Each structure stands twice: as C-alpha cells, then as structure tokens.
Amino acid sequence: MMKRIAVLVSGGGTNLQALLDAQAHGEIKGGEIVLVLSSAEGAYALERAKNAGVDSCVVARKSFDSNRAMTQAIVKELQGRNIDLVVLAGFLHILTEEMVTAYPNAILNVHPALIPSFCGAGYYGLKVHEKALAYGVKVSGATVHFVTEEPDGGPIVLQKAVAVQEGDTPEILQKRIMQEAEWVILPQAVSLFCEDRLKVDGRTVHILEHS
Numbered sequence: 001m002m003k004r005i006a007v008l009v010s011g012g013g014t015n016l017q018a019l020l021d022a023q024a025h026g027e028i029k030g031g032e033i034v035l036v037l038s039s040a041e042g043a044y045a046l047e048r049a050k051n052a053g054v055d056s057c058v059v060a061r062k063s064f065d066s067n068r069a070m071t072q073a074i075v076k077e078l079q080g081r082n083i084d085l086v087v088l089a090g091f092l093h094i095l096t097e098e099m100v101t102a103y104p105n106a107i108l109n110v111h112p113a114l115i116p117s118f119c120g121a122g123y124y125g126l127k128v129h130e131k132a133l134a135y136g137v138k139v140s141g142a143t144v145h146f147v148t149e150e151p152d153g154g155p156i157v158l159q160k161a162v163a164v165q166e167g168d169t170p171e172i173l174q175k176r177i178m179q180e181a182e183w184v185i186l187p188q189a190v191s192l193f194c195e196d197r198l199k200v201d202g203r204t205v206h207i208l209e210h211s
C-alpha cells in the first residue's frame with residue numbers, strides 16, 4: 001500500500017520543493033505526497049503545492065490561542081485524510097503531545113544543524129545559522145529525525161555535514177546547508193520510511209537493506 005504523506009510548512013517551502021521534485025523523478029518509493037498543510041496564509045509553499053497539483057490547506061497559527069489548540073486542529077485535518085507519514089519541512093511551530101500520540105514514529109523533521117548542536121526551542125530558520133557562526137564551528141549540516149515530545153530530540157534518521165567557509169553570513173550558510181544537505185537527505189529519509197526500511201531501536205534508527 002502506498003503511504004499517504006502530508007508535508008507541513010510555514011514559509012518558502014524549498015524543502016517541500018525538493019520532495020515534490022523527488023516525487024516527480026520517482027525517488028519517493030512507496031509513498032505519495034497527498035497534502036501540503038501550511039501554518040500561514042500566503043506562504044509561498046502553497047504556490048508550490050498548487051503548481052505540482054497537490055492538495056493544500058491552511059491551519060493558521062494566528063487563529064489559535066496556543067500551540068496545543070493549533071496542534072489539535074492539525075491532527076484532525078491529518079486523520080480526516082488518512083495520512084500515514086507527516087513531514088515537517090520548515091514548519092516553525094512546536095507541536096504538542098497530541099501530534100506525537102496520533103503519529104508515533106511517523107513524523108519526520110528536517111533541522112538545519114548537526115543535532116545535538118544548535119537545536120531545541122528557539123533554534124529555527126536563520127537563528128540556527130546565526131548561532132552556529134557566533135560559536136565559530138567549522139562544520140555544520142542538517143539532520144532528519146523522528147519527532148518526539150522533546151523539541152529536536154527524537155531518534156536521528158540521516159545527517160549530512162557541510163563545511164563553514166570564511167566570510168559566511170547566516171544567509172550564505174543557510175543556502176549551502178539547504179543545497180548540499182537538507183534537499184538531499186529529506187527526500188532520502190522520506191523514501192526510506194515509505195519503503196518500511198527504518199527500524200527505531202531506542203535512540204538508534206537502523207536502516208534496513210531492501211527485502
């Protein structure tokens with residue numbers, strides 16, 4: 001059975017685009033992106049969904065008093081569409097426990113650093129790269145992990161390192177990490193999940209060979 005994938009976004013959606021492109025090239029094996037859910041009206045990611053002929057909806061963060069109320073509305077939307085895998089692709093709000101309870105080991109997030117560095121509450125978008133440069137690291141990168149109740153704390157699926165270069169600004173580093181790491185490992189991780197090749201064993205995710 002093809003897995004039904006929902007991609008949650010908040011902004012530009014370049015990671016969503018990487019997933020849509022991978023799908024168009026037959027690189028998402030065993031799954032299909034059937035929904036793009038945005039936390040903001042007017043997010044460019046919604047245009048990307050439309051251009052690819054993928055259904056979309058908006059659950060606007062600003063319509064709710066709390067992350068919990070927003071999360072409950074999102075879970076309802078996903079369950080109503082029989083979603084099997086939830087992908088957070090530049091989704092910039094912290095989802096509460098209702099989400100993890102509804103989708104245990106079935107939510108993937110891409111984070112623009114090598115977890116456990118530069119992650120957790122307050123580390124999102126450009127801020128991650130500002131903090132990495134302020135610390136003076138010579139290597140950063142991206143991580144795809146399963147989502148648990150601890151922000152950025154779930155089992156790691158894939159990571160890819162990217163060199164920091166002399167003269168990098170947060171914007172330049174962000175772009176390099178997206179191109180060299182995020183857009184590569186996110187589609188790979190989604191395909192591995194949909195092929196049933198990820199086995200979670202405590203904090204460790206084993207990647208199984210093709211059966």
Ligand code: GAR
Binds near residue numbers: 009015110
């Ligand atoms: C990406 O760099 C993603 O890793 C990051 O936000 C950016 C969204 O870009 N996510 C986080 O910081 C999550 N903590 P996009 O909308 O173009 O994919």
